[in-house]
Amino acid sequence: MNIQKLLEKAESFLNADERKRKEKRKHLKHVIKKLKKHEKSLVNQLDSEVDPAIRDELEKEITLAHAHRKKGLKVLKQLKKDKKSLPQSIEI
Amino acid sequence: MVRKAAPLSAHAHKDPVFKKITLPAIFAILAYGFWVSPDFKEIAAGVAIFLFGMLSLEEGFKAFIGGVLERLLRRTTDKLWKSLSFGVVSTTLMQSSSLVSVITISFLSAGLIPLLAGVGIIFGANLGTTTGAWLVAGFGLKVNISAYAMPMLVFGILLIFQKSKGLKGWGYILSGLGFLFLGIHYMKEGFEAFKDTIDLTAYAVEGYPGVFLFALIGLAATVVMQSSHATLVLIITALAARQITYENALALAIGSNIGTTITAIIGSLGSNVDGRRLAGAHLIFNLVTAIVAIGMIYQLTHWVGVLSAWLGIQNDDYALKLAVFHTVFNLLGILLMLPFINIMVRFLQRVIKPRVRSIAQPRHLHAATIELPDAAIEAVRLETLHLYDNASSIIAAGLSLHLSEILSGRPIDEIVAKARKPMTFDIDENYNESVKELYGEIVRFISRAQSTMSPEQSEELFVLRAAGRDIVEAIKDTKHLHKNLSYYMVSENEEIRKEYDQIRSSLATVLRKLDEVRQQGSDSSTILSLDALKVAMREYDRDLDKRLNTLIRDDLISAAMSISLMNDSGYAYDVTKSLVRMGEAFFSTGEINVREAERSIALDKGEIDEVLQQSDNSKPNSKP
Numbered sequence A: 001m002n003i004q005k006l007l008e009k010a011e012s013f014l015n016a017d018e019r020k021r022k023e024k025r026k027h028l029k030h031v032i033k034k035l036k037k038h039e040k041s042l043v044n045q046l047d048s049e050v051d052p053a054i055r056d057e058l059e060k061e062i063t064l065a066h067a068h069r070k071k072g073l074k075v076l077k078q079l080k081k082d083k084k085s086l087p088q089s090i091e092i
Numbered sequence B: 001m002v003r004k005a006a007p008l009s010a011h012a013h014k015d016p017v018f019k020k021i022t023l024p025a026i027f028a029i030l031a032y033g034f035w036v037s038p039d040f041k042e043i044a045a046g047v048a049i050f051l052f053g054m055l056s057l058e059e060g061f062k063a064f065i066g067g068v069l070e071r072l073l074r075r076t077t078d079k080l081w082k083s084l085s086f087g088v089v090s091t092t093l094m095q096s097s098s099l100v101s102v103i104t105i106s107f108l109s110a111g112l113i114p115l116l117a118g119v120g121i122i123f124g125a126n127l128g129t130t131t132g133a134w135l136v137a138g139f140g141l142k143v144n145i146s147a148y149a150m151p152m153l154v155f156g157i158l159l160i161f162q163k164s165k166g167l168k169g170w171g172y173i174l175s176g177l178g179f180l181f182l183g184i185h186y187m188k189e190g191f192e193a194f195k196d197t198i199d200l201t202a203y204a205v206e207g208y209p210g211v212f213l214f215a216l217i218g219l220a221a222t223v224v225m226q227s228s229h230a231t232l233v234l235i236i237t238a239l240a241a242r243q244i245t246y247e248n249a250l251a252l253a254i255g256s257n258i259g260t261t262i263t264a265i266i267g268s269l270g271s272n273v274d275g276r277r278l279a280g281a282h283l284i285f286n287l288v289t290a291i292v293a294i295g296m297i298y299q300l301t302h303w304v305g306v307l308s309a310w311l312g313i314q315n316d317d318y319a320l321k322l323a324v325f326h327t328v329f330n331l332l333g334i335l336l337m338l339p340f341i342n343i344m345v346r347f348l349q350r351v352i353k354p355r356v357r358s359i360a361q362p363r364h365l366h367a368a369t370i371e372l373p374d375a376a377i378e379a380v381r382l383e384t385l386h387l388y389d390n391a392s393s394i395i396a397a398g399l400s401l402h403l404s405e406i407l408s409g410r411p412i413d414e415i416v417a418k419a420r421k422p423m424t425f426d427i428d429e430n431y432n433e434s435v436k437e438l439y440g441e442i443v444r445f446i447s448r449a450q451s452t453m454s455p456e457q458s459e460e461l462f463v464l465r466a467a468g469r470d471i472v473e474a475i476k477d478t479k480h481l482h483k484n485l486s487y488y489m490v491s492e493n494e495e496i497r498k499e500y501d502q503i504r505s506s507l508a509t510v511l512r513k514l515d516e517v518r519q520q521g522s523d524s525s526t527i528l529s530l531d532a533l534k535v536a537m538r539e540y541d542r543d544l545d546k547r548l549n550t551l552i553r554d555d556l557i558s559a560a561m562s563i564s565l566m567n568d569s570g571y572a573y574d575v576t577k578s579l580v581r582m583g584e585a586f587f588s589t590g591e592i593n594v595r596e597a598e599r600s601i602a603l604d605k606g607e608i609d610e611v612l613q614q615s616d617n618s619k620p621n622s623k624p
Helices: A003-014 A016-048 A052-085 B016-036 B038-062 B067-076 B080-094 B097-109 B115-128 B131-140 B146-160 B165-197 B207-225 B228-240 B246-268 B273-295 B297-311 B318-351 B373-398 B412-418 B427-452 B455-488 B494-520 B524-528 B531-553 B559-586 B592-600 B605-618
Strands: none
Touching: A016 A052, A016 B524, A016 B592, A052 B524, A052 B531, A052 B592, A052 B605, B016 B038, B038 B080, B038 B097, B038 B165, B038 B228, B067 B080, B080 B097, B080 B115, B097 B115, B097 B246, B097 B273, B097 B373, B115 B273, B115 B318, B131 B165, B131 B228, B131 B318, B146 B165, B165 B228, B207 B228, B207 B246, B207 B273, B228 B246, B228 B318, B246 B273, B246 B297, B246 B318, B273 B297, B273 B318, B297 B318, B373 B427, B373 B455, B373 B494, B373 B559, B412 B494, B427 B455, B455 B494, B455 B559, B455 B592, B494 B524, B494 B531, B494 B559, B524 B559, B524 B592, B531 B559, B531 B605, B559 B592
């Protein structure tokens, strides 16, 4: 590891905003992953369901889960963008 | 071990007359002692510096009591041996059994750990605290520790001046250790100088009278100093300076072990029933251990001598032998009490019963939880759920339905169709009785708890407080709805009756779904599925608009009815919105960061409309 990389690592460790942003990203990713799993299980349920009323309910739930995931990805993207606009000073 | 006075109700239990006399008496005795002997002054200053170091150390560790400790506690307290180990390790690391008991009582009061785990931790902490004696006797007396104290203090204070909470915490820990070392140094010096003028061993009492007398002195000293650690250091330094006999030192150590439970009892006064049971367990443990130790003191002294020789401790190194004794008798206590731990827990549950409370009184807001952010947040969450329980009964009655029926598995439409009689129910009176005061208590607790929190934790409390307000808003909207609903649900006009029944069904479904999500737990997808209620309500609102046109055009309802219906559907929508927002904030039991992530992707009004649009488009018969 060269000195530049080491400095960058030290900076990201000491910069409270950057640490907070990383934490947020980590947890958001965790929630999105859960939503993806949930959406997949709903799709599987829908495939094997024949009752039209239940199918209708499942479709609604899938649309909702998809909308949550989409919003989650949008927030995640925004957090990535925020990294570039963060102040570069070291905060001790 | 050091205890800071517990806030809130703990103060209310202290006797003011006793307090008024005690403090001036202690001041007078100390002042006389300082006047008579400069060496006594040095020893007392050593104790004061030592205690200040303990406070600083506790302050430092508090900076690190965040999610990490909560996760660790939850993970390490599912089995008794884990709770015991947690108690031993955490007390050894933090060198403060007081902090460990405060944390345990807080987490117990907030319902984060069960009583058995709490008792296990306290047993472990009793053993962990004996490492202090080893450190002082083995290290503190052998080297010039004041040389270590100086740089620690300088670096510690420099770190305290830093902005970062973590660095500040390390600063308090470092300076705390510095003060501890400095305190030990002064005690050591004081006793060394003391022996040139007075020989305290002249006051030694032999045999069992001596054992009882010195055990009492140890107990009193610990109660006054609120720290068994300080008493023990005092005993060790005095013993090293040959100012007390070895036998009397052992009795003092036994007494200080009993004295330490007094501080635990004071701490438990501000906690709930489990906190008081834990203090009971602590008292039983230390009393039984002390009785056994006093009864077998000569046999124990013999075994300690044998063990010390085996460990290579010199026969005249009484300080280290005292450390061995302290460990042996606490270990003996654990071995004696461990087989009976379940019986003891059952006994305490039978003897110490919860105070009878009305539904409006807080159940989870205790003084013991206010100092620890995680426990305080959990207490607020649980108390607001209690508030919701009270509120949901009012909301159900506002719909002229019984909550128990709504939460039964029967179809909602059937329940609504059968409940035809409007309930005569004063929402205002019920709100004042079971919600208003409780919400006031929650808000008061939040404002007090916020002072020790990080920005993220304060933000979480802000969200919880806002969600509590949502509950209150939902009741107010139900109140507006109640009058027309009671009137139209028995109307002769079938159309308006149907419309109001639909409002009742929709809100009953909201209450049922909220209960289901609450029972199912903390999965993010379950919590976010509450947004489906917002979609359903929006869909209802939109369909009502279409239906209203037909109803008015075909003269099926009057203009007055249509206006009432429009207003009341608006109230129903607001009740749903408030309750869903509340559910999203309270039903998630995950970490703060996960909860924050869930909230950041909950859908707003525009996004709900988009989902509705997409659902319409996906229907086979939908029009473009």
